[in-house]
Amino acid sequence: MTHPIQAVKPMLRALLNVLFPVFCPICGRSIPDSEFLCTHCITTLPPIPKNYCLTCGTSTQGTVSECGTCLYEIGLPERVYFAFLYLEPLSKLIVRYKFHDRSEWAEPLADLLMERIGDLMHREDLEMVVPVPLHPLRLLWRGYNQAALLAGMLAKKLHRPFVTNALHRSKMTRPQTKLNQKARLINVQDAFVAKKATFADRTILLVDDVFTTGSTVWAATRALKDAGARRVVVCCLARVDY
Numbered sequence: 001m002t003h004p005i006q007a008v009k010p011m012l013r014a015l016l017n018v019l020f021p022v023f024c025p026i027c028g029r030s031i032p033d034s035e036f037l038c039t040h041c042i043t044t045l046p047p048i049p050k051n052y053c054l055t056c057g058t059s060t061q062g063t064v065s066e067c068g069t070c071l072y073e074i075g076l077p078e079r080v081y082f083a084f085l086y087l088e089p090l091s092k093l094i095v096r097y098k099f100h101d102r103s104e105w106a107e108p109l110a111d112l113l114m115e116r117i118g119d120l121m122h123r124e125d126l127e128m129v130v131p132v133p134l135h136p137l138r139l140l141w142r143g144y145n146q147a148a149l150l151a152g153m154l155a156k157k158l159h160r161p162f163v164t165n166a167l168h169r170s171k172m173t174r175p176q177t178k179l180n181q182k183a184r185l186i187n188v189q190d191a192f193v194a195k196k197a198t199f200a201d202r203t204i205l206l207v208d209d210v211f212t213t214g215s216t217v218w219a220a221t222r223a224l225k226d227a228g229a230r231r232v233v234v235c236c237l238a239r240v241d242y
């Protein structure tokens with residue numbers, strides 16, 4: 001027999017929706033409080049192109065899984081996964097999530113990511129989930145690390161330990177946004193340190209929110225590999241389209 005509270009739940013939910021309406025953050029339409037986006041806006045999120053280099057994200061021809069450059073690079077992640085392209089309307093949502101105190105969006109954004117690429121993540125033999133860390137001073141300034149919130153949600157959904165105390169940002173770097181690719185690489189060089197005891201011989205899911213040129217996740221990957229990591233799989237919510 002169902003509990004009486006179950007029977008009135010739909011009514012309570014409808015009443016709460018009237019008292020505290022929830023709106024789609026993209027178009028502003030009223031939506032059920034269990035949803036994040038309206039059914040229309042979900043279909044407008046920019047999917048990732050079918051063929052791209054699984055190490056750096058550059059579009060490739062046909063079924064090639066690694067571009068010519070990455071084939072000969074060492075110390076790169078074994079795989080890079082993206083759920084979406086960093087285009088509107090998603091890019092606007094991510095900016096609000098990151099800079100306008102919308103930390104509560106970490107869970108619905110992680111849900112969107114899992115809907116798109118959860119199957120691929122489950123197929124990887126992951127042992128732990130690690131976010132790209134912020135420098136402590138920047139964390140203090142911003143109040144939260146958007147990559148860590150997202151990574152925490154992914155760890156929960158993938159049932160893997162969430163590790164935040166073993167990969168650190170040791171160098172305060174300039175924001176990457178105004179730098180070109182070469183300057184970005186130099187800027188984050190040796191910016192991370194990783195604990196051997198935690199990462200030696202492990203397969204790690206490294207999480208960031210946005211992948212631009214890859215220089216940040218590659219620098220973090222190098223630190224993990226220097227600490228002995230066996231495989232580094234990178235997962236980002238969105239990749240900048242270039």
Ligand SMILES: [Zn+2]
Pocket residue numbers: 024025026027028029037038039040041042
């Ligand atoms: Zn909408």
Ligand SMILES: [Zn+2]
Pocket residue numbers: 053054055056057058066067068069070071
């Ligand atoms: Zn590549």
